[in-house]
Amino acid sequence: MLMFGVDGEVLEARSLVLGRPEAAFEECRTVLSVQPHPDDTELGAGGLVAKLTSRGVRVVYVTVTDGGCGTTDKSVSWEELAVIRRKEQEEAASILGVSELVWLGYRDTEAVATTRLRDQIISLIRIYKPDLVLTVDPWLTYEAHRDHRETGLAVSEAFLLSGLPNVNRADLECGLEPHSPDYISYYWTRKPNVYIDVSPWMELKFKAIAAHKSQFTEESLALFRKYFELLGRRAGHSYAEAFKVMNSTALHCNVFQHGCTSGAPDPAATLKPVLIDKKPAHLQLVENYSHVTQNLHTLFLDTVCQVLHLAHEAQLEV
Ligand SMILES: [Zn+2]
Numbered sequence: 001m002l003m004f005g006v007d008g009e010v011l012e013a014r015s016l017v018l019g020r021p022e023a024a025f026e027e028c029r030t031v032l033s034v035q036p037h038p039d040d041t042e043l044g045a046g047g048l049v050a051k052l053t054s055r056g057v058r059v060v061y062v063t064v065t066d067g068g069c070g071t072t073d074k075s076v077s078w079e080e081l082a083v084i085r086r087k088e089q090e091e092a093a094s095i096l097g098v099s100e101l102v103w104l105g106y107r108d109t110e111a112v113a114t115t116r117l118r119d120q121i122i123s124l125i126r127i128y129k130p131d132l133v134l135t136v137d138p139w140l141t142y143e144a145h146r147d148h149r150e151t152g153l154a155v156s157e158a159f160l161l162s163g164l165p166n167v168n169r170a171d172l173e174c175g176l177e178p179h180s181p182d183y184i185s186y187y188w189t190r191k192p193n194v195y196i197d198v199s200p201w202m203e204l205k206f207k208a209i210a211a212h213k214s215q216f217t218e219e220s221l222a223l224f225r226k227y228f229e230l231l232g233r234r235a236g237h238s239y240a241e242a243f244k245v246m247n248s249t250a251l252h253c254n255v256f257q258h259g260c261t262s263g264a265p266d267p268a269a270t271l272k273p274v275l276i277d278k279k280p281a282h283l284q285l286v287e288n289y290s291h292v293t294q295n296l297h298t299l300f301l302d303t304v305c306q307v308l309h310l311a312h313e314a315q316l317e318v
Contacts, residue, residue: 017250017256018247021183021245024183024194024245025048027131028057029057029131030059031060031131031133031134032062032124032125032130032132033059033061034124034133034135034151035061035064036065036111036136037063037064037065037067037070038063038067038085038086038092039067039088039089039209041061041134042208043224044241045187046201046204046205046206046208046209047201048198048243049096049097049098050201050208051200054097058128059096060100060130061089061093061101061102062124063089064104064106064147064151065104065108065109065111066082066085066106066107066108067081067086067108068082068108069108069109071214078107081214082108084214085212085215086103088215089101091211092211092212093208095207096204096208102124104117104120109145111147111150111154112150113150113153113154114154117154118154118157118158118161121158121162122168122171123168125181126178129179130181131181131183133158133159134184134185135156135184135187136148136152136186136187137152137186137189138186140152141190143188155184156184156251159184162179162181165178183245184251185243185244185246191244192242193244194245195232195241195242196240197240198239199237199240206225225239228240228241
């Protein structure tokens with residue numbers, strides 16, 4: 001039965017499936033960041049990237065499309081803009097400590113999660129052997145940009161299948177071995193389960209974003225800064241980035257996974273489910289009342305954060 005709004009079976013299943021999602025960032029040594037366009041990683045996860053490279057983590061960028069449609073200026077051709085955006089991306093990545101960039105060269109606005117795109121990403125996973133793959137959340141509600149949806153889907157499939165030798169077997173004939181990264185982490189997500197304190201890295205992040213001169217104005221940069229401030233408020237930091245971390249078990253036939261609605265640690269990672277009978281006379285069956293107190297505390301945090309969450313969404317989704 002439901003215990004103070006927390007379903008014990010859900011908590012237990014989530015914990016079994018995913019464990020501590022924070023471990024994805026604490027333990028990684030190599031990260032493959034696959035983005036739809038130049039600038040997506042800086043915007044969604046630039047603070048995390050700076051934090052990781054500062055401790056020696058190898059981060060490799062893969063950019064799926066050329067970004068040639070990212071302008072309202074009729075005097076700039078597709079090809080000209082693609083060249084400009086590649087240079088901007090190289091500078092932005094350099095600011096964050098990233099020097100390895102792979103360009104897949106798909107036309108902006110035309111990405112499709114074909115087997116070809118998936119297999120290209122599988123090959124890159126087998127080449128670089130990341131422990132963590134970073135990309136956009138393809139299940140973001142109301143995401144209208146095809147490149148984001150399709151890139152996220154192709155990367156998710158590649159993450160799930162790259163350890164299977166018979167998938168894209170041509171890789172093995174080229175000397176590559178199957179490789180399964182431990183985690184995939186989505187940014188631009190509505191159901192984060194990890195908030196990263198990026199306060200010390202915000203100026204570097206925004207310096208990198210500003211390197212995409214063809215894309216942003218002072219006004220848009222100010223809006224993005226406010227966005228990460230609001231995320232920080234949820235988690236008790238000045239600024240935060242939000243991620244949905246999953247592993248391969250959680251990414252297939254998983255009916256228990258839910259987003260963590262609070263900035264507090266995922267309750268599934270810390271709390272054991274407490275079940276009580278419907279009859280008040282049986283309340284004494286609860287052996288450990290500290291669990292009850294903890295659950296109440298979690299419910300309180302969740303409720304407060306739900307209110308903040310709704311207020312936050314109301315501001316952003318007018
Ligand atoms: Zn994009």
